[in-house]
Amino acid sequence: MNALSLWTPLLDVLGDAICLLDTDHTVLNCNTATEILVGKRSDEICGQKCWSVFHNLNDMHPDCPFERIKKTLERESSEMQIEDKWYEVLLDPIVDENGKLVSILHTLRSIDDRKRAELEMAKSAERFRSMIDNAPYGAHIYELKGDGQLIFVGANSSADNILGLDNSQFIGKTIEKAFPDLVSTDVPEAYRMVAATGQPYSTESISYSDNQGIVGAFEVCAFQTSPNHMTALFRDITEKKRHEEELKKSNFDTYIERERLAVTLRSIGDGVITTDARGNIVFLNTIAEQMTGWTCAEAIGKPLTEVFYIVNEYTRKPCENPVEKVLKTGLIVELANHTMLITRDNREIILADSGAPIVDETGEIYGVVLVFRDITEKQKILDAMHKAQKLDSLGILAGGIAHDFNNLLGGIFGYIELAMLDNPLPEKARKYLGDSMKVLSRARSLTQQLLTFSKGGTPILKVGALDITVRDAALFALSGSSVSCRFNFKENLWSCE
Incomplete structure (x- = not known):
C-alpha cells in the first residue's frame, strides 16, 4: 500500500479542503472537502492545474507562492476569497530524504467567521470614529505603551477648531511633549490610569496656556475605548468662566448669597435637587450626588427624570414627575408611598420626598426644589414591626383556640375515664376507649404546643x-378514617428528639 492509497481514509474526515500538488502545479489528489468547495468530482479535479481549479485562471499568477516555495522550501500562507467566503491558504513543501521538493500540500481553511468579525469590528471602529469626528467636543486619542509612555495618536476636526491649530502635528509624541503645560497637573497620570x-x-x-498659542479653560471627560487606549473629550469653557467672573463682579452680593445657600444645601443631611422652570437640573447637593450616582457637574442641564428616576416599589412602573406636578399646581407636593429611586449604578433606594416651587418677588415660579431622604432601613424596620404584630395577633388567636379546645378535651377525658370504670364494660369497648384516650392525649399535647407558641415560648423537646413516636403519629393522623396501618420496626432503634 503506497502513500496515495492512504489519502482518502486519512484526509476525507477533515473539514479543510486539502490537495496534493505536483511540482508543476498539477493536482494529484484531493479530499471530499475540496470536491464540495469547487463543486467538482475528484476525477474532474485531479490532473488540472491548481490555478485553474481554485482561481479560474488560464495561467499561473505572477506572484504565485508556489514558486517561492521551490526556492525557500518553507511554508507559505495567504488569504483568498472564493465567491463570498474567505479562506486561509497554506502551502507546505514535501521533500524527500535528500531535501528535494517532491510535492506540495495545498490546504484551504475557512476563516469566513473571523473575516466577518474583523469587518464588523472595522465598521464599529469607523462608526465610533465618525461619531468622534462629528462631535461638537474636541477629542484627543492616546495609546498607553508598555513602558508607560502615553502617545498621542489622533484628534477630530473639532479639536483643531477649539484649539486653533492642526493637532496632527502631535501624532507620535508623548502627552508631555505635545502639551508641556499639562506636566504640572494631574492630567497625564489620570489619563494613564484611564487607559490602563x-x-x-x-x-x-483645566486652565491651560503654552507657547503654541493654546490658551483657555477646558472641561474634560476621559474614558477608555479599548485596552490601553483612551479618548479625552474636551470643550472650551473660557467664555463660560469669563461670564462667571463678570457675574461675580457685577452681582457679588447675589453670588455670595447663592454660595451660602449652596453650602447650606450641601451640608444638610437630605438630598436636594433644584431645577429650572423647564424641569432641567440646576443643582445637586452632596447627598443627592451620593444617592443618584450623578455628580452635580454631570447632572446640570439634564431633565430631572434622567437623573432622578423613580418607580413604584412593587409595580416597578415609573412614578409621576414631581417637578411637573409642582409646576402644574404651584403647590408643595409629596411622593406617594412605596416610591423607589433607581440610581445610576442600579441601586434601589426607598424615598420620602417633597417638592416645592421656587418663586421670585412677583410670585412667578422659576424653579422647583426637591428634598428627599433614604428611608430604606426605616421601611425595613416598619415591615418587620408589622410582621411581628401579625405574629402577635396570630399567637393570641392560637392561644385562645388552644385554651378553649383544651377545656373541651378535659371534659372528654373525664367522660371516657368514667366509662372505663364501668366493670361490666365489654373488652372490645374498653380497648376502643383506651385508644381514644391515647388520641386525646396526643391532641392535648398539640394544644399545649399551641399555648406555648402563643406565649412566645419554645416547645420543649424530649427524647x-x-x-412509639412513629406509631402514635400515624394512628393519630389516620384516626376516624377507614385506613389501617401495619408496622414493622427493627429492634433497638435509636431514640429521637
Whole structure:
C-alpha cells in the first residue's frame, strides 16, 4: 500500500479542503472537502492545474507562492476569497530524504467567521470614529505603551477648531511633549490610569496656556475605548468662566448669597435637587450626588427624570414627575408611598420626598426644589414591626383556640375515664376507649404546643422511642378514617428528639 492509497481514509474526515500538488502545479489528489468547495468530482479535479481549479485562471499568477516555495522550501500562507467566503491558504513543501521538493500540500481553511468579525469590528471602529469626528467636543486619542509612555495618536476636526491649530502635528509624541503645560497637573497620570484600568476621569475646568498659542479653560471627560487606549473629550469653557467672573463682579452680593445657600444645601443631611422652570437640573447637593450616582457637574442641564428616576416599589412602573406636578399646581407636593429611586449604578433606594416651587418677588415660579431622604432601613424596620404584630395577633388567636379546645378535651377525658370504670364494660369497648384516650392525649399535647407558641415560648423537646413516636403519629393522623396501618420496626432503634 503506497502513500496515495492512504489519502482518502486519512484526509476525507477533515473539514479543510486539502490537495496534493505536483511540482508543476498539477493536482494529484484531493479530499471530499475540496470536491464540495469547487463543486467538482475528484476525477474532474485531479490532473488540472491548481490555478485553474481554485482561481479560474488560464495561467499561473505572477506572484504565485508556489514558486517561492521551490526556492525557500518553507511554508507559505495567504488569504483568498472564493465567491463570498474567505479562506486561509497554506502551502507546505514535501521533500524527500535528500531535501528535494517532491510535492506540495495545498490546504484551504475557512476563516469566513473571523473575516466577518474583523469587518464588523472595522465598521464599529469607523462608526465610533465618525461619531468622534462629528462631535461638537474636541477629542484627543492616546495609546498607553508598555513602558508607560502615553502617545498621542489622533484628534477630530473639532479639536483643531477649539484649539486653533492642526493637532496632527502631535501624532507620535508623548502627552508631555505635545502639551508641556499639562506636566504640572494631574492630567497625564489620570489619563494613564484611564487607559490602563478603564476608570473614567473628568474635571470641570483645566486652565491651560503654552507657547503654541493654546490658551483657555477646558472641561474634560476621559474614558477608555479599548485596552490601553483612551479618548479625552474636551470643550472650551473660557467664555463660560469669563461670564462667571463678570457675574461675580457685577452681582457679588447675589453670588455670595447663592454660595451660602449652596453650602447650606450641601451640608444638610437630605438630598436636594433644584431645577429650572423647564424641569432641567440646576443643582445637586452632596447627598443627592451620593444617592443618584450623578455628580452635580454631570447632572446640570439634564431633565430631572434622567437623573432622578423613580418607580413604584412593587409595580416597578415609573412614578409621576414631581417637578411637573409642582409646576402644574404651584403647590408643595409629596411622593406617594412605596416610591423607589433607581440610581445610576442600579441601586434601589426607598424615598420620602417633597417638592416645592421656587418663586421670585412677583410670585412667578422659576424653579422647583426637591428634598428627599433614604428611608430604606426605616421601611425595613416598619415591615418587620408589622410582621411581628401579625405574629402577635396570630399567637393570641392560637392561644385562645388552644385554651378553649383544651377545656373541651378535659371534659372528654373525664367522660371516657368514667366509662372505663364501668366493670361490666365489654373488652372490645374498653380497648376502643383506651385508644381514644391515647388520641386525646396526643391532641392535648398539640394544644399545649399551641399555648406555648402563643406565649412566645419554645416547645420543649424530649427524647423518646422512635417506633412509639412513629406509631402514635400515624394512628393519630389516620384516626376516624377507614385506613389501617401495619408496622414493622427493627429492634433497638435509636431514640429521637
